[in-house]
Amino acid sequence: MTSAAVNRRQAMGAGLGALAAALAGCSGESGPVRRLRLATGPEGGPYNAFGQALAQAVAASGRRIEIVPVSTAASVNNLRKLDDGSVELALAMADAAGDAVLGRESFPRPAAVTALARVYVNYTHLLVPAAGPVRSVKDLAGRPVAAGAAGSGVQVVAERVLRAAGLSDTSATAPAPPPASAPATERAPDPSADERPLGLAASVSALREGSVDALFWSGGVPTPALSELAGEMPLRFLPLDDYVGALRERYAPVYTAVTLPAGVYGLTEPVGTIGVGNYLLARADVPQGVVRELLQVVFERWRDLLREVTAGARLEPRFAISTGEVPLHPGAVSYYRSVYG
Structure with missing residues (x-):
């Protein structure tokens, strides 16, 4: 082999080595795409809309994160998925998330979940036909009530309202049923509401x-399915704000008094009701850097994320860090400190 051939081979080897080094450097600098599964809610619901909007916003940001929305029954189901590792992110109502962290009610043990942000407030809706006899929660005794899908946050708040009103069959204050041998004419009427585990679409159809x-429904205002129903039949929205104090005393201050404003759903005057925050949650093992990047997108694009979920809502840091019993993820703490001090 001539010296010229050796020089060419050496030059080619050097060039290939430099190219490989450059490619390795690029790969190390950008890193692989981090795929995060996000437990949302049923198709057509607000959690699902938020999840789809977040996935699109993250994809458009150019960050090496991919959000994969996963349809679920919503809050309770989402928290269980987050705890068992079948998803990395989840949306859930504050009351259910607090139960998960404390190992209370639906959760036999504390679940390992952390919060990224409190993103918006759900308004509790309790609606009945305007021409019907039901004018207060107490009037629901013995009546069939659509109380939210199994595993949903709606079911949690509906059960608690009915319990506070003495209308839940799980209420500690509910009277014992009469002996089975007692004649039917002597039996006291059942004070409990007949709770039916129905999701929003099935609830609307049933009503x-x-x-x-x-x-019962817990969601943004207005909720399109309820607006459509209000256009088809006269509805009465029952006030629930009298139950806020009892719920706060028993379950901590995740419940607040809010108002369905006049004008939505054809309401001629405001209706006081119960507000419950919604949290964007993560497993603690999601890397801090990924959480910081994700929150950058959330705060840059919050208007897009909330547009299809609830009208007039804003996402502000002082609001976002209020996550009650649920600890903030270390990456979220780092993000808020770096941006807001």
């Missing part, structure tokens, strides 16, 4: 058809 006398 429209008359197979339930009332519908």
Whole structure:
């Protein structure tokens, strides 16, 4: 082999080595795409809309994160998935998230979940046909009520409202049933509401058809499915703000008094009700850097994220860090400190 051939081979080897080094440097600098599964809610619901909007916003940001929305039954189901590692991120109502951290009610042991942000407030809706006999929560005794899908946050708040009103069959104050041998004419009427585990679409259909006398929902204002229903039949929205104090005393201050404003759903005057925050949550083992990047997108694009979820809502840091019993993820703490001091 001539000296010229040796020099060419050496030069080619050097060039290939430099190219490999450059490619390795690029790969190390950008890193692989981090895929995060986000437990949302049923198709067509607000959690699902938020999850889809977040996935699109993250993809458009150019960051090496991919959000994969996962349809679920919502809050309780989401928290269980987060705890068992089948998702990395989740949306959940504050009351259910607090139960998960404390190992209370639906959760037999404390769940390992952390919060990234309190993103918006759900408004509790309790609606009945305007022409019907139900004018207060107490009037639901013995009546069929659409009380939220199994595993949803709606079911949690509906159960607690009914319990506070003495209308839940799990209430500690509910009277014992009469002996089975007692004649039917001597039996006291059942004071409990007949809770039906129905999601929003099924609840709307059931109220429209008359197979339930009332519908519980917890979501943004206005909720499109309820606006559509209000356009089809006259509705009455029952006030719930009298129950806020009892719920706060028993379950901590995740419940607040809020108002369904006049004008939505055809309301001619405001209706006081119960507000519950919604949290964006993560497993503690999601890297801090990924959390910081994700929160950058959330705060840059919050208007887009909330547009299809709840009208007029804003996402502010002092609001976002209020996550009650649920500790902030270390990456979230780092983000808020770096941006807001």
